């Protein structure tokens with residue numbers, strides 16, 4: 001079943017043409033990635049799927065219906081972890097459930113479940129300032145997951161993390177995706193990250209952004225970043241980005 005369909009959209013902010021004739025389909029349960037140069041409209045695409053913005057022309061659909069508003073079935077996770085500093089980890093994760101008037105008992109069960117899933121069991125009572133960067137990002141992911149969304153939209157989620165934490169988080173994301181069967185759309189400017197994680201990599205042009213190539217990564221997981229297959233996929237993505245980097 002198809003989950004997300006972007007149907008020939010353009011987007012203008014005043015005179016600025018940000019997106020030009022973007023077409024994109026993400027199937028249910030798929031792990032998709034979008035890579036593209038800074039300012040090409042990646043976050044704009046994601047915000048439209050999240051229901052936080054609308055295209056100038058064309059449509060963005062979820063399961064065949066036009067997306068008009070944000071909803072718990074599609075949640076956005078971004079680089080700035082955006083946890084409330086005055087709330088503990090469990091209170092941060094429970095926040096959306098409080099808004100949805102979920103009972104305290106059920107909140108506790110669901111919060112504990114997702115904290116276990118992201119590897120933060122035992123840190124319920126910690127405040128954000130007592131957590132490492134990776135743990136804060138895990139808490140953000142837990143806060144999204146607790147709403148049981150169908151689609152996870154990640155906008156450069158690991159951009160602020162150090163390289164080693166980043167690799168760990170990538171492995172955790174794969175585990176999470178496999179364990180939950182969610183549809184994932186990851187925006188990244190890290191080509192390796194896209195090739196390591198995604199089933200499908202959509203490459204965007206500089207602004208006005210459009211999809212210049214869709215690369216299918218039919219590779220077993222866990223993927224070996226040094227394998228010939230991996231290097232060939234990375235080359236395909238790099239060539240499509242057209243940044244003149246062909247000597248890998």
Ligand SMILES: Nc1ncnc2c1ncn2[C@@H]1O[C@H](COP(=O)(O)OP(=O)(O)O)[C@@H](O)[C@H]1O
Pocket residue numbers: 013016018036037038039040041042043044045207
């Ligand atoms: N709300 C907005 N108003 C005006 N311009 C915007 C707005 N949001 C994004 N832009 C512009 O659209 C372009 C694409 O932005 P963005 O989608 O954030 O790019 P990316 O995520 O690929 O770096 C940028 O030039 C940015 O300045």
Ligand SMILES: [Mg+2]
Pocket residue numbers: 042043044155
């Ligand atoms: Mg962005």
